Amino acid sequence: MAFPGLGIAKGMATTFRNFFAPKVTRQYPEQRPEIPDRWRGRLDLIYDPFGEHKCEVCFQCAQVCPVEAIDMSGFDSQGNRIRYGMPEIYDERKDPNAYRRAGLAARPMRNAARWDEEIDTPFVDETVDSFGGRPEALVAIFRAVENRYGYLPERALRRISDRMTIHWAQVFGAAGLGGFRLLPTTGHTITVCDCASCRFTGGDRLLRDIEDELGIRAGESTADGRFTLETRSDIGSGSLSPALRIDTLVYGPLDTDGALHLISERRAAATAHGTAS
Amino acid sequence: MDWELLLGVGRFLLATTLLLVLTIPTAFIIIQMELKVIASMNLRLGPNRVGPGGMFQSTIHGFKVLAKEDTIPDQADPSTFTLAPWMVYMAAAMSMLVIPFAPGAIAADFNIGIVYFFAVLGLSVVGLLVAGWASYNKYSLLGGLRSAAQMVSYEIPLTLSIVGAVVLAGTLSFSEIIEWQRQHGWLLIWQPIGLGIFYISSLAEVNRTPFDMVEADSELVAGPFTEYSGMRFGFFFFAEYVALFIMSGILVSLFFGGWLAPWPFPAQLGGFAGTLYGIFWFFLKTYIFVFIAVWLRATLPRVRVDQLMGMAWKVLLPLALVNLFVTAIAVVVFDL
Numbered sequence A: 001m002a003f004p005g006l007g008i009a010k011g012m013a014t015t016f017r018n019f020f021a022p023k024v025t026r027q028y029p030e031q032r033p034e035i036p037d038r039w040r041g042r043l044d045l046i047y048d049p050f051g052e053h054k055c056e057v058c059f060q061c062a063q064v065c066p067v068e069a070i071d072m073s074g075f076d077s078q079g080n081r082i083r084y085g086m087p088e089i090y091d092e093r094k095d096p097n098a099y100r101r102a103g104l105a106a107r108p109m110r111n112a113a114r115w116d117e118e119i120d121t122p123f124v125d126e127t128v129d130s131f132g133g134r135p136e137a138l139v140a141i142f143r144a145v146e147n148r149y150g151y152l153p154e155r156a157l158r159r160i161s162d163r164m165t166i167h168w169a170q171v172f173g174a175a176g177l178g179g180f181r182l183l184p185t186t187g188h189t190i191t192v193c194d195c196a197s198c199r200f201t202g203g204d205r206l207l208r209d210i211e212d213e214l215g216i217r218a219g220e221s222t223a224d225g226r227f228t229l230e231t232r233s234d235i236g237s238g239s240l241s242p243a244l245r246i247d248t249l250v251y252g253p254l255d256t257d258g259a260l261h262l263i264s265e266r267r268a269a270a271t272a273h274g275t276a277s
Numbered sequence B: 001m002d003w004e005l006l007l008g009v010g011r012f013l014l015a016t017t018l019l020l021v022l023t024i025p026t027a028f029i030i031i032q033m034e035l036k037v038i039a040s041m042n043l044r045l046g047p048n049r050v051g052p053g054g055m056f057q058s059t060i061h062g063f064k065v066l067a068k069e070d071t072i073p074d075q076a077d078p079s080t081f082t083l084a085p086w087m088v089y090m091a092a093a094m095s096m097l098v099i100p101f102a103p104g105a106i107a108a109d110f111n112i113g114i115v116y117f118f119a120v121l122g123l124s125v126v127g128l129l130v131a132g133w134a135s136y137n138k139y140s141l142l143g144g145l146r147s148a149a150q151m152v153s154y155e156i157p158l159t160l161s162i163v164g165a166v167v168l169a170g171t172l173s174f175s176e177i178i179e180w181q182r183q184h185g186w187l188l189i190w191q192p193i194g195l196g197i198f199y200i201s202s203l204a205e206v207n208r209t210p211f212d213m214v215e216a217d218s219e220l221v222a223g224p225f226t227e228y229s230g231m232r233f234g235f236f237f238f239a240e241y242v243a244l245f246i247m248s249g250i251l252v253s254l255f256f257g258g259w260l261a262p263w264p265f266p267a268q269l270g271g272f273a274g275t276l277y278g279i280f281w282f283f284l285k286t287y288i289f290v291f292i293a294v295w296l297r298a299t300l301p302r303v304r305v306d307q308l309m310g311m312a313w314k315v316l317l318p319l320a321l322v323n324l325f326v327t328a329i330a331v332v333v334f335d336l
Helices: A007-020 A062-063 A094-100 A121-130 A135-149 A154-164 A168-177 A197-201 A203-214 A256-276 B004-039 B057-067 B078-098 B113-121 B125-135 B138-169 B174-184 B190-207 B230-255 B271-299 B305-334
Strands: A073-075 A079-082 A188-194 A225-233 A244-246 A250-251
Touching: A007 B271, A062 A168, A062 B230, A121 A135, A121 A154, A135 A154, A135 A203, A154 A168, A154 B305, A188 A203, A197 A203, A203 A225, A203 A256, A250 A256, B004 B078, B004 B125, B004 B230, B004 B271, B057 B230, B078 B113, B078 B125, B078 B230, B113 B125, B113 B138, B113 B174, B113 B230, B125 B138, B125 B230, B138 B174, B138 B190, B138 B230, B138 B305, B174 B230, B190 B230, B190 B305, B230 B271
Parallel strands: A188 A225
Antiparallel strands: A073 A079, A188 A244, A244 A250
16 A cells, blocks of 8 residues: 555665674775685677777786686788687587597688698797897897798797797787788788878889789789789888888889899799799 | 943854854855765765764865865956855845744844744845856756746745744744743644645755755756856855754754753753753754754755746645634634
């Protein structure tokens, strides 16, 4: 039965009970919550307002994970699927055995080839040792390895990590930042710098002329697979602008003639090599 | 004879000074109480850093306000703008003159104390209206008009609810009403409806939740105080809490026996000891009602403005009139 004032009385009773109830305030700097030793917070992948994962596969979380429990896969800036973890994580778990257990025809694992790539382990060890295993030499070591393979094989990175006893995430993080290739390429990759400095000094014209010369647009490869053309802004050679990178070597400042000369040099070398073999 | 006059003037000056000084700790204590009690009811600890147990939090707030910059809007009328907080504050402070703290501890024991009280307390409406008008800001003006509408509306049931008690006691003097209550029992028993109307109206009159439409903290800008800063705002703030104290004190004096103890007042206790005893009971009862007001604020949501006005005119005013009518008939019939 509704009785005027009953609701108010109920509310007053509630607040009066609360007046004597234990308080929930925690005096933070003085009183700290008891956190279990193994507590590592909640692991979660958050989304940006457009519904995309905010995770950029930067490996910072893997870097601070004390038990190296975190590994991840994602897409690089060119849309290639990259996975820098053990094969049996996340959706990669659909390994041939899982298919067999499900009564399906076994399929090869995705990216399995990369896991099986062969590297010259003594060469990598030697390179690491020649720099004394100092972490600040990582970039130089990467450069040496990249010169040998044309890209940085994942196994080589693992080997570097083991040899130098540096956390894998740190090694991979450094490799991902420095403009190194993490995937094998065919032929030469010509990278035209499109940073502001290079564009002001004629980088646009340089790119257009090279596109005309090779008959492809930026981001494409020539039909014979000898050249891949791309633009990037992380070449980091403002003093050389307009700059150009062929595979791992940076040239600049270049005019159109110089660039075309470099390309024809590579073309001639490839042809010579082809005839020789 | 001249000496007697001088003595009276001196006593009056002393009493008013004491009352003005009393407003400061009163406001600080009530603000502190509000901070701590509401925090407790919200399951929080509340301020606990300034002084032991945080007991100087409101004081430090007061000094902070004192140290703040005092701004006057360009287009505002400086004289009325500066006058308004003073008017509101003085309305509260002046009405303290007639509050009966204890036998012999009344600044001015008028025989028309009740009339004086409601007349002077009503002046704060003028202050709020002036504040809203002088600010040269339409929100302040609307806030001022809103508060004026509310306070004028509630003054009517507030005053009428007392008339029953006045008719019953046959006096307009506070000390005589308390004396009547000593003989006949507290007016709480005689005038329960009057008490209810008085309490609700007094909450609205001093802008307390659930009737704090004047300065609805969480919903509106600060009403007529919008353009005020520093100690001018502080005066409005102080006046509000002093008014709460005064209203609780008047409620206690009129319906809960004022300085009387819940059991018969020991007659042998005279003079200074009796005054202290009375002051103890008066403050205890008053602060119980201050606590209830704070408790209400922690509990109730704000009423809508149309409900607020409807309540005053459609419920409280007729009820007060009926109460007065019944009381008057009872006085005549039973020859009370």
